[in-house]
Amino acid sequence: MPVRKVSNRGGNAIGRFPSTKMKRMIAFESLLERDFIYLLDYDPAVEWFEEQPLSIEYLHEGKLLHYTPDFHLLEDSQHALVECKPERFVETEENRRKFGVAQEWCQRHGWEFRVVTEQQIRSGFRLQNVKLLAQYARQKVDSAIRSNIFASLQEAKTDISLQALAQVIGSPVAASIFCLAYQHEISLALDQAPISGTTIVSRSLRKEGGR
Numbered sequence: 001m002p003v004r005k006v007s008n009r010g011g012n013a014i015g016r017f018p019s020t021k022m023k024r025m026i027a028f029e030s031l032l033e034r035d036f037i038y039l040l041d042y043d044p045a046v047e048w049f050e051e052q053p054l055s056i057e058y059l060h061e062g063k064l065l066h067y068t069p070d071f072h073l074l075e076d077s078q079h080a081l082v083e084c085k086p087e088r089f090v091e092t093e094e095n096r097r098k099f100g101v102a103q104e105w106c107q108r109h110g111w112e113f114r115v116v117t118e119q120q121i122r123s124g125f126r127l128q129n130v131k132l133l134a135q136y137a138r139q140k141v142d143s144a145i146r147s148n149i150f151a152s153l154q155e156a157k158t159d160i161s162l163q164a165l166a167q168v169i170g171s172p173v174a175a176s177i178f179c180l181a182y183q184h185e186i187s188l189a190l191d192q193a194p195i196s197g198t199t200i201v202s203r204s205l206r207k208e209g210g211r
Contacts, residue, residue, distance in 0.1 A: 002027065002052035017041070020137045020182075027051050033070055033084045035121050040073060042130045044184050049073035053081070058101045067098040069113075080112040081105075087117040129190040132178065139179035146180070149173060153186065153203040162188070163197030177201065 006029035008014045016025035017037045026041075028034045028051065040049045053072030058065055069081040081102055089095055099115060106113040121127060148169045153160065166173050181188045187204040188195060 002050065006052065021046070022048060022050070030084065032086065032118060032121060035127055036071070036082075036084050036116060038127060038130050038134060039121065040071070042134065042182065043075075045076050047074040047077075056101055056105050060097065067101055069102055078112060079110070080114055082113075083115045084121070085115055085117060087119055090115055090117060124191055125194055126190050129188070129195050132195055133182040133188075136175050136178035137182045139175050141176045141179050145169070145173055145176050149177065149180065149186065150203065153201065159200045159202065161197060162195070162199045162201055165201050 006014045006027045008029065012030050013034075014027070014029045015034065016027050017034060019026045019037070019041050021041045026037055026049075028037060033051075037049075037051075040046050050072050051070065052068055055066045055068045058067065070084045071082040073080050073082060083099065083102070085095065090099075099113070103113045105111075149165070152165055152168045160168075162174070162177065165177065177186065177188075180186045181201075184204055187202045189200045193199070
């Protein structure tokens with residue numbers, strides 16, 4: 001559980017994210033952290049994650065200081081500490097010192113340390129599309145519609161678009177498709193363009209990754 005509460009002492013945005021993966025509210029203290037949580041909650045390679053996970057003590061100029069990374073996650077059975085930071089702040093003297101301390105701590109414990117910026121989190125269309133799917137994460141999917149979706153994808157001899165799938169089934173199924181995609185029961189192309197009627201839908205043979 002978090003070792004400290006999030007703070008908006010610097011005027012940053014704070015809030016809580018309703019995680020379907022962790023089945024609890026995840027606290028964030030910046031909009032960049034919130035966007036990263038969207039990706040963590042969706043990514044099937046991430047087994048679990050927590051915010052403000054631990055505090056690392058270190059000495060600097062004779063003073064005992066503490067650094068608390070933003071997240072601890074388990075991804076593909078590998079532990080990692082992750083810091084979300086706007087790119088313009090990554091190379092400040094203070095942050096280089098903190099990140100160096102975290103890197104050394106992780107090396108001693110067999111973990112990884114990562115710094116992720118808006119370039120990794122917000123580039124391309126993935127975040128935008130994951131946010132759309134997340135709106136339907138708790139959608140109830142009718143069993144008959146589910147069966148029809150799977151049958152249609154199984155019978156399709158070529159790639160099938162979202163619009164074409166809806167026409168084959170003969171009913172409005174976007175909400176059901178988005179829910180099944182968020183749960184990785186089917187796959188949508190998320191990286192190349194915003195989700196639309198031309199987005200390709202396929203039966204998910206393995207869980208889709210991507211960070």
